[in-house]
Amino acid sequence: MTTWRDRASSPAQDDLDGLLDHALRYAEDRLSEGGFAPVAFTLDVDGTVSLTAAGWDEGSGPPPAAEVLEGLRVALRSARDHFRAVAVVLDAAMPDGSDVVQVDLEHAEGQALTVLMPYVRTADGVETADLRAVTGQPRIWV
Template sequence: MTQDDLDALAGRLVDLATSLLAESHEFLPVAMAVSKAGDIEVIAPNILSDAPNTPSSVSQANLDGIRSIRDSVRAYGEAVNVRLPTLDSDGIDIALEHEDGTALSVTFPYVLTQETLEVGRPTASSGETRVWTSVARPTTD
């Protein structure tokens, strides 16, 4: 179930991020969660209307929001627009976390022109546990 949840979240988040990029040529961090029933829902952060919407403030609001409801969800993901200097490219970085302690980061490089959006092959690595911080990570012995 863990891998299925994280795969589903990654797919939905990259779809949403690419849609926003194609439409607006940028996006602020977006977050989704898998409910205990298995439904994927967008997490709407609580942002003050007079506060500036910076990527870091929106990401923190996403994190605060998911932490407040973590007992009712089993997985969380957030997509952030990043610069990938080693590839001289932009990227969609997706942080994924499951209630069992699994945390992954999946990054999709992309090239955006006025006419096209080309998304490259993703790379994956271990991620940071930020929501379920008291859960021990699974071992691979």
């Protein structure tokens, strides 16, 4: 079976693996604090990783997650020439109602994948399960 790694250069694999690591560490930290709005990690052409979060008016509170997510994607698309790769991270629910951290990874070379990290809240915090990766839908380099 062919995987995304078979079609990606070694540098692209390293870029996406590094962003995934940043994204999952961020998500685990935020889940232990209660949750998080969608954010993005970017890897610029010089190799610097940055966190991008949507801002909103304190008086009106955070907009719906779908609005934040779309706003992030629009901003990333408009600046994509400055990036080698991006990871959009969100706290999501599966159709069966179970909770997952979803990381949508994309590389300028054309790779797109979605990594899901199932989790459950327990009395002691958050327990995560094995990661699952599926082919993703390009949203930044389209």
